[in-house]
Amino acid sequence: MSIQRFEIGPRMSQVVVHGNTVYLAGVVAQKTAGESVTKQTEEILSIIDGHLAxxxxxxxxxxxxxxxxxxxxxxxxMNAVWDGWVSTGNTPARATVEAGLAAPQYTVEIMVIAAK
Structure with a gap:
């Protein structure tokens, strides 16, 4: 079974496709880093939409x-934004945890797995 990788870097690939499964690395806000959880979540979910597409x-x-x-x-x-974005009737298994992130300007990071 083939493996496709997108946005390949020296440390990780942002998107990996193996068979009919799509794995995304953790996504953080770039434009809204340092802003509210609402703004960061909105940007992250938009980035996830692009990666999935x-x-x-x-x-x-x-x-x-x-x-x-x-x-x-x-x-x-965060849930107020998530609930408006997630596909009704197609909600994924999900975990939410409190954790230190890679840099102080990040308040949210989201990682998803999807089927093709």
Whole structure:
């Protein structure tokens, strides 16, 4: 079975497709880094939409999602954006945890796996 990789870097690939499964690396905000959890989540989900499209799929085929928040008290703020974005009736298995992220300007990181 072939493996396709997109946005390949020296440390990781942003998107990996193996068979009919699409794996995304953790996505953080670039333009809105340092802004509110709402703004960062909106940007991240937009980036995820683009990555999924590049791999030939979309959010209606999400299998799982892992969401990292630097402050679990922002869970409701992040969920307000997530709930408006996620495909109704096609919600993935999901975990949300509080964690330190790679740099202080990031307050949200989201990683997903989807079917093609």
């Amino acid at each position: 590049k791999a030939g799929t979309d959010k209606s085929k999400l299998l799982s999602a892992t969401i990292y928040l630097t402050d679990i008290k922002t869970f409701g703020e």
